[in-house]
Amino acid sequence: MILKVIIIVTxxxxxxxxxxxxxxxxxxxGVWYYIQLLDECIKRKEQEFLVQFKELIQTFSSLLNTGYSVENAVKExxxxxxxxxxxxAAILRELEIMVRQIxxxxxxxxxxxxxSERTKLPDVENFAGVFxxxxxxxxxxxxxxxxxxxQIGDKIDVKREIDTMLAAKKYEFQVMSVIPFGIVLYMTVSFPEFMGNLYGNIAGRGVMTGCLIIYLGAYGLGRKIIEIEV
Structure with missing residues (x-):
């Protein structure tokens, strides 16, 4: 992820x-972009953990139904x-900690x-409080x-439906994010003398800086539009 940021910044x-x-x-x-990528990675891992946690409590419920005590159900x-x-898998690491504690x-x-304190996920915290x-x-x-x-299952299903509906839009956003760079490269190859004027003086660099600021603002706004919290 850091290498990706370095390549993009360079x-x-x-x-x-x-x-x-x-x-x-x-x-x-570059730091701002890295934070965006890190936040996206964290959200993806949280979603994966919620799926695992849902399966855990379903397994836990089945074991209690068959007569296991709460402590033994955790171990099993x-x-x-x-x-x-x-x-x-994150859920296995957490279960191993719980089993050692028991x-x-x-x-x-x-x-x-x-x-719940380690995961800091609202669904896990709610379950822990009621449990x-x-x-x-x-x-x-x-x-x-x-x-x-x-409840967790419903939340996961809604999230998947939203992701499915937004999949095409997210792809379009990724393509649109690359287009400004493509345009500049095309102009550089097709009109080298014109573009050369933008690199050799303060006014030209000011124009390029303004374009870059507008691009970063549009990119940040685009990310917020396609991110829907459940």
Missing amino acids: GTAWIYYRSWVAVILLIPA SLKEMQVFYSDD RVQVPVEQAVEEL VTAKRSGGNLMSIIRNTAD
Whole structure:
């Protein structure tokens, strides 16, 4: 991801300014773009974890139905989930932590609370809050788990539907993001003398800077338009 940012910043500096000094000046824009990519990566991982968490609580619910205690259901859930996910899956890492805690006599309510603190996901936090309250007060755990699984499942389904509807728009946005660079390159090849005037004086560089600022503003606005939170 860092390499991608470096390539884009370097390419932008050459296309718009034909100067390596511009690479340094464009570092803030590169940092901003890196933050955008990082945020996108985090959201993707959070969505993946929610899918895994939904499957976990469904497995957990099935084990409780067959007569397992809450503590043993957590341990058995780890074995069940290991069948479907690779060792580097986030849900397996979290389950392993919970199982270790339970083995050293940490209350399962505390283990669930700490899971929600580590993930910082609203759905997991809501589940933990209701689960802990029900466990300590003797509430209906089965109903809580089923409702949580249904809510997370509905949220995932809505997110997938939105992603499907926006897939074409996101592709169009990616294409449109590249077009300004293509236009500048085309002008450079087709009209080298005209474009040369933009690189050799302050006024020309001011024009290119203005174009770049407009482009960055449009890019940021475009990202906000195609991102819909569920």
